Amino acid sequence: MRIVLLGPQGAGKGTQAQRISRETGAKHISTGDLVRAEIKSGSELGQTIKDYNDRGDLVPDEIIVEMMKPYLDEADSWILDGFPRNGSQAEALDKMLAEISAGLDAAVALEAPDDLLVERLSGRRTSEATGNIYHVEYDPPPGDPEEDPGPFVQREDDREEAIRHRLKIYHEQTEPLKHYYADRGILVQVDATQPITEVTAEIREAVEGTGGRV
């Protein structure tokens, strides 16, 4: 399986990628996680990209492509979460796929209205121990520390101002990619306002319909 997950911030790309990866063994490649890990490492690159992340701006394309490329090369079954995010990254992805003679099974667009997304992101918590994503109300962290010891923290960029800014960039730069993939006949649109397990089932069913092994 090789799929791209598109969708606005809070639509559930990370949540769905983690679940499908656990269920199928496909590698979950999240450029947002790569960015946060680099920042946490305290490296020079991490310091350079921290301001972009905290403001909710996109990190420059050439930096993101260099960061994610090795992960793409090392697995044949993967779910891309947060990449590509604009036309230039979509073209870079096509080029990388051509180099390894691989194609995309589907581009899955998770659809949800902005107001719901702000509410979801305000309640998001991520486990520092496992990286698992939760929501205080819709998908609370487990009470059993054996399952996930936490702590469960809020992301730096989950402030309302940064969320609205990220959504604006999404509508301007990322949403047009739906046409890019629709023109190739591989766009699948999924209603992301449904409960988490139903969204997972719909993605798997839709990708199977495209011939992708999920």
Ligand code: AP5
């Ligand atoms: P990134 O980490 O990709 O953040 P994002 O795009 O803002 O997306 P989110 O992680 O906020 O949303 P999500 O759709 O994954 O939602 P989630 O599953 O967590 O990027 C962060 C930053 O890195 C960027 O701003 C940029 O600076 C940089 N970056 C990353 N990629 C880049 C690129 N390609 N180019 C340039 N820069 C890049 O779910 C959200 C919440 O909702 C959770 O609490 C979850 O539990 C809950 N939830 C999910 N689904 C449901 C549901 N169906 N019902 C109820 N609750 C749900």
